[in-house]
Amino acid sequence: MKIGIPRALQYFFYEDLWLNFFKNIGIETIVSPTTNKEIVKKGVANSIDEACFSSKIFIGHVEYLLDKCDMIFVPRIENSAVREEYCTRIFGLYDLVRNTFPDAKILNAEVNYLYRKRESNAFVKIGEALGKTKEESLEAYQNASSTAESIKAAKILKQEELLKGDGIKILIFSHAYNTYDACIGKEITDYFNKNDIKIAYADLVDEKEAQALTKEAYGKRVYWKVSAQLIGGIEKYRDSVDGIVLISTFPCGPDSIFNELLIRMIKDKPILSLVIDELDASAGIQTRLESFTDIIMARRLSQRTPSKHVRNRR
């Protein structure tokens, strides 16, 4: 039995949890490779034109896995607490994959705290489908979950250290599945790494802390889980960075609201907003990254007389 895991969307939220869980119950997994041109092409071909680029990539990864494993892992995750949810593209994924590839064998379990379907129950169900007892699955889940949590806590600590240090620093505001995707965010983070600019990520923040910061900033609960976390990250880290980079894929629902709000509300930091779609345009992105870097460098040089209203809008 070999389980295929598409390296896209939810994977980037749950990478450590999922991989450790399957390792703990002794099931072999295959994760699709980092996104490449071929996968993008397959995804675009099998999706509705208007679907967001990230979900097209997901479909491409599923198609890649179709003949390479026994079952594809596409859990249906609506939320991880009540009064919050993922974007509809994410919690509609299971039904989308099922309707796009009717013959695919899908390993699925539902997580929906509104209906008391907890994450732990979902993993017990997954274990059942793979012939494991409840105790085995629960233990594997708990171990995986604490491993994933400590990995994240370590990452947050490391980021806080980095932000205390010197040097030019920027903050990336982008869904994890875009930031770390080889065809979306990698080119951008590579550019900053090459130029010795330190990168902080808005999603590396404690979830509870982020929710509280977000509610404070908007006077309203943001019910999109990922956006709430990212905005909390911005609120927490914005004073310690030189500039903010927003990365979205076209057309992103949550980002269409919050990117605009951030650009309108944050007046004291340069903001670069990059929207990526399947029409590959590296040269354009490079040019914009260069001019953004020039702006934050220039601001550093003139820091004794900071100009308050430097903004960079697309």
Added chain:
Amino acid sequence: MSVTGKLACAPQIGDYHIIADMLIERCLNYKTMRCPPMTKRTLEIGARHSPDMICTPFKTTLGNFIEAAEQGANVFIMPGVGCRLGFYDILQKQILDDLGYECEMIALFEYIPTVKRLYTSLSAINPDLTKEDFDTVFATIARITLDMDKLADFIRRNRAFEINKGEYEKYYRAYLDEVTSAENAAAAESIGAAYKEKIESVAINKPNNPIRIGMIGEIAAVVEPFMNCYMEKWLSNHGVEIIRVGDLSTMAVAIFTVDEQVKNSGGYVDYNIGSTANDAIANAYKMAQSGIDGIIHIKPSSCSPEITAMSILQNISRDHDVPFMYMTYDTETSEAGVHTRLEAFIDMITMKRGLQI
């Protein structure tokens, strides 16, 4: 006894502004105005000040608000729940502020659209609003919503066949004018009943088996004629019986009966796929089984739940041999283009019928 200086405006979505106006006038004592009717200019200003990627209703409603603000409106009304709709209020408020309009934004709900929540929001603005008064107002607008949706549904099914063209429209407009003065639910009900009688007795000449087209999709695009390029009018003029789902009263129920819709979707979906897309799928499945001639799926550009639904509707279309037309509305949609597509769609259905006989 209206609060001085406050002029409230609800965006244009079909005829539902009358409901919003009643709610605001009676619960908050604000004066209300109707936003200037939507035109190409509304879309242009709305789009100019909106983010690119946002769904079209954001742009149209922002255009409505700016045009209303030009005429003096200073209080704007948004539901504050839904998908992205739940955040329209904060972003639109920010944009209007940046444009220099001093205004107030009222979000009627937060996260879950319950009646209790509506009372909480309104009484926070008007502390004198008693629960009894609110209940009376709410019962009245609930009655009116149900009645107007029922009347409109009946008309939609029969308008193509009326003998004296324009009679339905005349009665329906008269109903809307008259019902806004109803003091309570009972009064609204009797006005509704009187007009129901008038509307049902309009002379029609309906063939036995007219072409029947279903309309499903996202509520704003389905309900607002400007956004679907007066599709209903065009279809009626071409002798089509229209079965439309997705008016306010059915949507209000639909939000709380997602599990029911998922169950009734013929196994095409196993879970809630977001917003009103479940309703679209359940109804498409039902229509497909009832042997409808064709289904038109309408959504504003970049509406993510409906995009997910489209992948599934394609399977329903193939499995049940039902033609679908997918229409995406954005600020560049031209009426002539849509009408050409409708014409081709109806031609195709007529030919398909010919083959079946």
